[in-house]
Amino acid sequence: MSLAAPSATAIDGSAFRVGLVAARYNESLVDALLERTMKGLLGAGVKETALILVRVPGSHEVPWAANELARRGRPDVVIALGVLIGGDTSHHEMVGASVSAALQQVAVETRVPVINGVIVTNTRPQAVARCRGKINRGGEFATAALEMAALRRRLS
């Protein structure tokens, strides 16, 4: 058996259930990120009824909801979305690092792949570029999610 992941462009998403956790902090940016992510999933054939969306206050709360969703929602993959923007302190970096580690822990412990879609930037323009500008991070997260969902099916 080949362990190589199938090319994401060739993946038919129609059989997958996808959990989405999205923070509300920096809401307009997260909404734009969510929209692009959903566009990528739906474009690959994922059914709207197969999307389970949970909103939480901020990025700090995303891993808890991702964990609940992975354990109770029977998803093939979970996508975690948030936007952490720097201010006068390095709080965003600290939260970004802890969220990233916690999401990895959820994935390994639940055996449900978790896509880390929590964007960490130093400035708001950098976040705008990645959420609704030239850099389509949402599309990238959708592609990564499909690849991991397909790989999980193949290996289980």
Ligand code: DLZ
């Ligand atoms: C408090 C806070 C701050 C200052 N900045 C952000 C941010 O840029 N992005 C984000 O998603 N959340 C932020 N939060 C909220 C925290 O993630 C969290 O919701 C609160 O600390 C409550 O636990």
